[in-house]
Amino acid sequence: MERGMQLFFVAIFGAFLMAINVYCQTAFTGSSTDSVIFVASTPCSAGTRPLPGIPAKAACELIKWELKLFGGSEAQQSGTYMLDCDFGEPKQGTKELMHGGTHLHRDGKWMIVNGTETDPSAIIYQLDPDKPGESVSFLRLNENLIHLLDNEQQLMIGNGGWSYTLNRIKR
Numbered sequence: 042m043e044r045g046m047q048l049f050f051v052a053i054f055g056a057f058l059m060a061i062n063v064y065c066q067t068a069f070t071g072s073s074t075d076s077v078i079f080v081a082s083t084p085c086s087a088g089t090r091p092l093p094g095i096p097a098k099a100a101c102e103l104i105k106w107e108l109k110l111f112g113g114s115e116a117q118q119s120g121t122y123m124l125d126c127d128f129g130e131p132k133q134g135t136k137e138l139m140h141g142g143t144h145l146h147r148d149g150k151w152m153i154v155n156g157t158e159t160d161p162s163a164i165i166y167q168l169d170p171d172k173p174g175e176s177v178s179f180l181r182l183n184e185n186l187i188h189l190l191d192n193e194q195q196l197m198i199g200n201g202g203w204s205y206t207l208n209r210i211k212r
Contacts, residue, residue: 106207158194166187
């Protein structure tokens with residue numbers, strides 16, 4: 042009888058631990074539809090400068106991006122966004138920018154545009170679709186990666202040390 046009670050309590054305790062584990066896994070997966078956050082450090086090239094609004098003559102080699110898409114669930118086709126970029130010359134031997142860099146903030150509306158010339162099934166996140174001269178577009182690679190597109194809606198090409206891919210983070 043005593044052995045049976047021990048097994049009963051061990052089983053109850055095990056079920057409790059499994060329930061806690063399931064809760065923790067679902068609570069921290071980033072499944073919230075409040076916002077989706079993408080971050081990256083990319084080169085500051087002639088192709089990227091006009092996209093977020095960096096002046097063409099600015100001293101810039103590096104851009105640090107943080108893009109928040111609100112209303113970003115899989116089912117939604119549009120929402121609002123906040124884009125924060127820090128740009129400037131990199132501080133050698135660190136992940137920082139010299140003199141803290143220059144901060145740029147944008148916010149507005151985003152929408153999904155379906156298809157490109159080469160891939161009709163592509164999903165494009167377009168910031169400020171109603172402002173063609175200021176619009177910034179990203180190709181959705183999967184739920185965790187988006188890639189910056191140039192003004193011609195083509196992939197921005199990186200090199201061995203840099204890419205133009207933003208990674209989804211969970212906060």
